Amino acid sequence: MVWKMPLFLFGTQMSIKWILLFVLIPFISSYNDSELELRTMRLMKQSPLIDGHNDFALQIRRLYQNKLSRINLRILNSTRTNIKKLKDGYVGAQFWSAYVLCSSQDKDAVRLALEQIDVIKRMCNEYDELELVTSSEGIVNTSKLACLIGVEGGHAIDSSLGTLRMFYDLGVRYMGLTHTCNTPWAETSSYGVHSSYQDTKSLTDFGKEVVKEMNRIGMIIDLSHTSFNTSREVLNISKAPVIFSHSAAFALCNINRNIPDDILKGIKKNKGLVMVNFHTQFVACQKTANISDVADHFDYISSIAGFQSVGIGGDYDGVNGFPRGLEDPSKYPSLIQELLRRGWKDNELEGVLRANFLRVFREVEKVRDEQIYMKPSEEEISADELNYSCRLDLRSFEPKNLQKSGGQEKGRSMIDLILSIWIIFFANMFV
Ligand SMILES: [Zn+2]
Numbered sequence: 262m263v264w265k266m267p268l269f270l271f272g273t274q275m276s277i278k279w280i281l282l283f284v285l286i287p288f289i290s291s292y293n294d295s296e297l298e299l300r301t302m303r304l305m306k307q308s309p310l311i312d313g314h315n316d317f318a319l320q321i322r323r324l325y326q327n328k329l330s331r332i333n334l335r336i337l338n339s340t341r342t343n344i345k346k347l348k349d350g351y352v353g354a355q356f357w358s359a360y361v362l363c364s365s366q367d368k369d370a371v372r373l374a375l376e377q378i379d380v381i382k383r384m385c386n387e388y389d390e391l392e393l394v395t396s397s398e399g400i401v402n403t404s405k406l407a408c409l410i411g412v413e414g415g416h417a418i419d420s421s422l423g424t425l426r427m428f429y430d431l432g433v434r435y436m437g438l439t440h441t442c443n444t445p446w447a448e449t450s451s452y453g454v455h456s457s458y459q460d461t462k463s464l465t466d467f468g469k470e471v472v473k474e475m476n477r478i479g480m481i482i483d484l485s486h487t488s489f490n491t492s493r494e495v496l497n498i499s500k501a502p503v504i505f506s507h508s509a510a511f512a513l514c515n516i517n518r519n520i521p522d523d524i525l526k527g528i529k530k531n532k533g534l535v536m537v538n539f540h541t542q543f544v545a546c547q548k549t550a551n552i553s554d555v556a557d558h559f560d561y562i563s564s565i566a567g568f569q570s571v572g573i574g575g576d577y578d579g580v581n582g583f584p585r586g587l588e589d590p591s592k593y594p595s596l597i598q599e600l601l602r603r604g605w606k607d608n609e610l611e612g613v614l615r616a617n618f619l620r621v622f623r624e625v626e627k628v629r630d631e632q633i634y635m636k637p638s639e640e641e642i643s644a645d646e647l648n649y650s651c652r653l654d655l656r657s658f659e660p661k662n663l664q665k666s667g668g669q670e671k672g673r674s675m676i677d678l679i680l681s682i683w684i685i686f687f688a689n690m691f692v
Contacts, residue, residue: 294598301598302351304607308615309353310593311400313536313574314411314485314507317342318381319360320578327380334388341577341589344390347406349591353615354400354407356435356506357381358579359417363442363455366416367649371424374417378431381410395432397622411483411506414440415447419652420467420642422474434622435481435506438464438471438491445646446471448488450517458648463490469498470640476500477638479629481622484508485538485574489521496527501628502621503531507538507574509558510565514546522565529566534621536574537562541582550584556599559613568609572617 320340325331337343347355359377361370385393385408392405400407410431415438418424428436438447442455446468449455464472472495475482482503484492495503505528511519520528520535528535537558541550544558563571577583577590586595597610605613644654 297598297601298594300601300607301594304601304610305351305594305597305614308611309351310573310614311354311356311407311618312352312590312593313356313504313534313572313618314358314413314538314576314579315342315355315590316358316360316413316576316579318357318377318384321380321384322377327376329380329383329387334384335390341583344388344406346589346591348390350589350593352406352590352593354394354409356409356411356574357385358411358413359433360413360579361417361440363414363416363440363457366442366444366455366457367419367647367651370414370417371419374412374428375431378410378412378428378433381408382432384408393432395434397619397626400619400622409434411435411437411481413437413483413486414442415444415471416440416442418471420445420647422471422638422640425471425474425480426478426637429478429480433480435483435504436475437483437485437506438468438487438495440486444468445642445648448491450486450488452488452517463488464494465646467640467642467646469494470638472499474638476625476628477632477635479626481625486518488517489524492520492524493527496524496531496533499531501625502533503528504534504536504572504618504621505574506536507576507579508535509538509543510561513558513561514543516543516546518543520562525562525565525570528570532570532621532624534570534572534617535562535566536572536618538574538576539583539587540576540580541584542580544584548582552584552586552595552599555584555587555596556603559600559605560603563609568605568612569617569620571613573613 317340321327321329324339335344359374359381361374361377365373382393385391390406391408392403394400394403394407394409410433412428412433415436418428439449441449441451443449443458443461445458445461446465448461448463472482476499482495482499483506484495484503485505485508505520509519510525511521525535537555539555541548544550545554559571575590586592600610
């Protein structure tokens with residue numbers, strides 16, 4: 262017997278369908294969410310994140326005067342970052358910023374930078390979960406959370422290529438050419454914040470020498486905080502790919518810390534990398550933002566520069582104000598999940614998480630190796646480009662100045678003279 266539904270029930274059947282649909286929607290979406298969550302976890306386990314910028318070391322100085330013995334970095338909760346949160350966020354490698362305040366320029370910037378490098382090295386040595394690495398191979402080979410060092414602000418080298426090279430020897434692998442102040446040789450994106458070296462425009466001849474030397478020694482050039490013209494000039498002359506370690510897209514939030522389209526295209530050509538900053542003022546140009554606002558920058562930068570030029574530089578502990586759902590490094594998976602929801606493919610996200618940075622780092626190392634025959638640059642900045650008096654100008658140094666400078670050397674000469682006379686006198690007695 263064929264059962265026929267009475268016509269009067271047809272409308273009811275349709276209603277049942279709709280009711281079923283509404284009842285099932287939450288289950289379907291939660292199924293999709295848990296599916297996305299699983300994919301996110303799988304992806305991040307396979308490709309642990311390399312994050313381009315974290316100012317935790319600055320907070321260690323500010324809150325604890327770099328006294329690591331007073332704190333437990335595994336569970337520290339006065340900062341956004343701790344080791345547990347990094348692990349929960351599947352962070353595989355972290356660039357720790359050796360940040361140098363602009364107010365230290367022409368004073369004790371080199372000492373401050375050295376002290377920040379010291380505290381980063383100490384924390385990475387003291388905790389078993391961490392390991393300091395200085396090469397792309399080091400990131401790949403360690404089973405621990407890889408620590409890398411980036412100096413933030415070119416004023417840290419005090420216009421000295423020798424100091425730049427010594428930072429490299431200490432393990433520094435990127436340097437931001439400026440922070441919020443001009444240096445004598447590079448222009449910042451933060452106009453009017455500091456009054457120093459206001460005449461510096463773009464990149465000077467000495468600035469070009471800094472870029473060349475960074476290429477030669479294998480130090481990655483970081484353009485976050487530089488002016489648009491400085492970035493354009495560097496992109497014109499750098500032989501190696503460059504990075505923005507913590508910046509976002511100007512088209513979505515038009516502040517000078519973000520990157521306009523022509524520079525994004527330059528990054529694509531240079532095969533460089535934009536590691537996207539999460540700060541609410543940079544992603545949404547206001548105090549509040551959400552994960553979707555951050556994801557928009559990933560979509561946008563990828564559409565202009567290609568997904569191969571997109572990375573992550575959260576800027577945790579460097580600023581106040583992070584989007585809802587991305588308050589600390591443990592929340593990185595939420596962003597990856599959102600990008601998956603938007604249709605990003607697994608291989609594209611593997612690039613964002615890890616492979617894109619490794620490619621850039623390997624290329625920087627290759628450019629270094631290709632220049633192995635080149636001698637270190639002996640260029641010096643000209644004295645009239647510097648305007649502070651406490652720098653000793655050794656170019657006018659003459660040995661006689663030293664002898665004149667104190668009685669100690671004079672006394673020493675007298676002793677030497679008397680000794681010589683006695684030696685000659687005794688020698689003659691035995692001839
Ligand atoms: Zn910064």
